[in-house]
Amino acid sequence: MASTSVHAGVAASSSSIQRPRRSWKYHVFLSFRGEDTRTGFISHLYAALTRKGITTYKDYFNLRKGGFISHELLNAIEDSMFGVIVLSPNYASSTWCLDELSKILDCKNDLGQQIVPVFYGVEPSDVRYHKGTFGEAFKKHEQRQDSENLKRWRDALTQVASYSGWSSKNQNEATLVENISQSIHKILIPNLSSSMKNLVGIDSRVEQVINHIGIGLDDVRYIGICGMGGLGKTTIARIVYEAL
Structure with missing residues (x-):
């Protein structure tokens, strides 16, 4: 020795x-459909990110009330370096999730936020072309939503499906969670030291x-x-x- x-x-x-171009309050914002993933995949992913020292916005667990996305949630999205979007079978059934997705994509274009799509139990083609459960969700939205919202949400789904992301298909969930958190950690390392x-x-x-x-x-x-x-x-x- x-x-x-x-x-x-x-x-x-x-x-x-x-100096960095802007300061961020959070490393990661998680967008997900609670009934599909909250107690399983999301809780495991949040724990894996936290173990790696990645600050993930978490107060939203208690903020999803009413039909409209809150200002606090919108601010949290803007203050996050990464938008991790977990696209599960019932994701598009929630107008809240669709509004989150639209906001995250706006932040990518306006603020340089990085997008990480996760196709959890769905095919990217279903998201892109609004098929399967995504098509069924929009049939219901068409009865209650105006054309402007419908177009905005459809465009957002088409756009997010075009990004390279992660798929749960034929994947061990523990391995998938570790791979996602590790890839974000690798990108964060040089960014965290920009002031050095x-x-x-x-x-x-x-x-x-x-x-x-x-x-x-x-x-x-x-x-x-x-x-x-x-x-x-x-x-x-x-x-x-x-x-x-």
């Missing part, structure tokens, strides 16, 4: 720190730590990063972790 230490003398110039880029003098110290790690060697090493408080020890450790 080898050990080494690295001095962490690092300075940051406030003018050199690249362009730190003055950081590159040489990160390279020094990586060299001491001895990647590919068949041994175990403890690396101590020493220095006074505020010199950037944690910053170096985090950048090295993300780089590897």
